Amino acid sequence: MMIIDLLIGPFIEFEFMRRALVGCLALSFAAGPVGTFLMLRRMSLFGDAMAHAILPGAALGYLAFGLSLSAMTIGGLATGLLVVLLAGLVTRSTTLREDASIAGFYLISLALGVTIVSLKGSNVDLLRVLFGSILALDDAAMMLLAAMSTGTLLVLAFIFRPLVMECVDPSFLRSVSRAGGPAHLVFLALVVTTLVSGFNALGTLLSVGMMMLPAIAARFWAAELTGIIIAATLIGLISSLSGLILSFHTGLPSGPAIILVAGLSWLLSLALGPQGGLLLKLLPRRHLEA
Amino acid sequence: MSAPLLSLRDVTLGYDRHPAVHHLSAEIERGSLTALIGPNGAGKSTLLKALAGALDQLSGTIVADASLRIAYLPQSAALDRSFPICLFDLVAAGLWHRTGAFGSLGKADRVLVQAALERVGLQGFERRTLDALSGGQLQRALFARLILQDADLILLDEPFAAIDTKTSADLLDMIHGWHAQGRTIIAVLHDMPIVRDHFPQSLLLARECVAHGSTDAVLTERHLARARQMIEAFDEEAHICAQDSLS
Structure with a gap:
């Protein structure tokens, strides 16, 4: 009885906890699959770069309209998509590789973002943009998260x-289709939309964690793409739930708590996962006949 | 004499303006079985890529029937074998002309995939991921994908690289089978005995066409020596091609 109270109690008692949970779960559904592809394309650090790239747009929106969800979202989306598009153009028309051109544009974008924030805002504002405010999700924010996640999945x-x-x-x-290039570009745009929908809940930095940690943990649980995507989504959902409960009972900030739980599940997967986990490698096992 | 399947007219291919294939004109007869040979850096893979439609030419034209169905086997090293999809899904991509990018794989399609896997001797391996396959098994899988593509023109880039004799023999068998069905085949090869024994036509490439015709006439010591000389002509400081400015 006690344990059930500990686990479910906060959500029954407090509406802001229910909202936070819904928001995180919605984000997990999109972040897991997107993160899986990032990992498999060896672009695990791309999410981090893009999280910086969306900062100036979000900051501009915040400074112009205050804590307006739509302004910050539109601003973030605009700068994120712009960076992806410019980097794609440069990669296609010069010898520079994609990671290099993205590095160039995101650094410019980040410097602009920090400049904008420091020109007009205080450090508190910057922290809010970077670390999110999941315990203050309003209806509009929740609808946006759900809509973005659904759209991303579709x-x-x-x-x-x-x-x-x-x-x-x-x-x-x-040789069979021209869809490869556009598909890649659309995928990069999905990374941006997932990050932007996540930064209200978790902040730009921590929303990267929700994308990458469940995905790289999932690699240790399934051998095939479908299985990895499902595992990544499940790990994301479980981390959201347990992170929120942890933060409620210990007073830790909720965003970091969720990411810490996700990080812990990655470490556990690394140790115990059946697909190349450390434990199986260390156990002395006899080889098979065929 | 019927019209050629493919006509290359003064085709120049390359990367960053440096030509890898320079002013090549050639005709590929319908139903021919051609070995594409030449030293490393001769432009063989580049030419194949362009024929497959995966690379645009810098100048010149490649004339082919719009309805021509082309199947292309890239060098197997170009595959990312660590990507976690299973053998069945890789092979099923050969049905792209039926499913397109978005269509689903129907029951009849699955039967076709299964049959192709059996033809190359990989039944039972459907759920293996690519990193669990040997080099020979992967090449067999890629041939199964070619079977499903059901193409008029089949382009093979070093199909026997790092493949044992048994597998090579099986794959050569399949190539002869396609030839007998009237399909046109062009294969990049380095193994001269295989070229002499199995490929009636050859195109010797060294950035330019050195010789093209029946294999016996192409594979002469004089031609091969010339091909080796021409390949060393790459120049970082090259001027704009004079042949173009004349026309």
Whole structure:
């Protein structure tokens, strides 16, 4: 009885906890699959770069309209998509590789963002943009999170086959279809929308964690893409729930608590996971006949 | 004599304006079985890529029937084998012309995939991920994908690289089978005995066409020596091609 009270009590008692939970769960549904593809494309650090890239837009929105969700979201989306598009253009038309051109644009973007915040705002404002305010989700924020997650999943399903082939065998894909390049670009846009929808809940920095940690943990639980995506989503959902409960009972800030739990589940997966986890490697096991 | 399947007219291909294939004109006959040979850096893979539609030419034209169905086997090293999809899904991509980017894989399609897997001797491996396959098994899988593509023109980039003799023999068998069905095949090869024994036509490339015709006439010591010389002509400071400014 005690344990159930500890686990469910906060959500029954407090509406802000229920809202926080709904928001985090919605985010997990989109962040897991998107993060899985980032990891498999060896772009695990791309989310981090893009989280910085969306800062100036979000900051501008915040400074112009105050804590207005729509202004910050539109601003973040605009700068994020702009950076992705410019980097894509540079990669296609010069010898610079994608990671290098993204590094160039996100650094400019980040410097602009910090400048904007320091020109007009205080450090408190900056912290709010960076670390989010999950315990203050209003209706509009929740609707936005849910809509963005749903849209991300639908679009990802739509580009799934070209995106997978673009990863596995890009020259084959180019010989049967022109969809590879656009699919990649749309995918990068999905990363931006997921990050932007996450920064209200968790902040720009921690929303990257919700994208990457469940995905890299999931790699240790399944051998195939579908399984990894499902595992990543589940780990994200569980981390959201347990992180919120942890933060409620210990007084830790909720965003970091969720990411810490996600980080812990990655470490556990690393140790115990059946797909190449450390424990199985260290256990002396006899080899098979065939 | 029927019209050629493919006509290359003064085609120049390359990267960053440096030509890898320079002013190539050639015709590929319908139903021919051609070995594409030449030293490293001769532009063989580049040419194949362009024929597959995966690379735009810098100048010149490639004339082909719009309805021509082309299947392309890239060098297997170009595959990301760590990506976690299973053998079945890789092979099923050969049905792209039926499913498109978004269509689902129907029951009849699954039967076709299964049959192709059996044809290359990989039944039972459907759920293996790519990193659990040997080099030979992966190449068999890629041939199964080619079967499903059901193409008129089949382009193979070093299909026997790092493949044992048994597997090579099986794959050569399949190539002869396609040839007998009237399909046109162009394969990049380095193994001269295989070229002599199995490929009636050859195109010797060294950035330019050195010789093209029946394999016996192409594979002469004089031609091969010339090909080796031409390949060393790459120049970082090269001027704009004079052949173009004349026209």
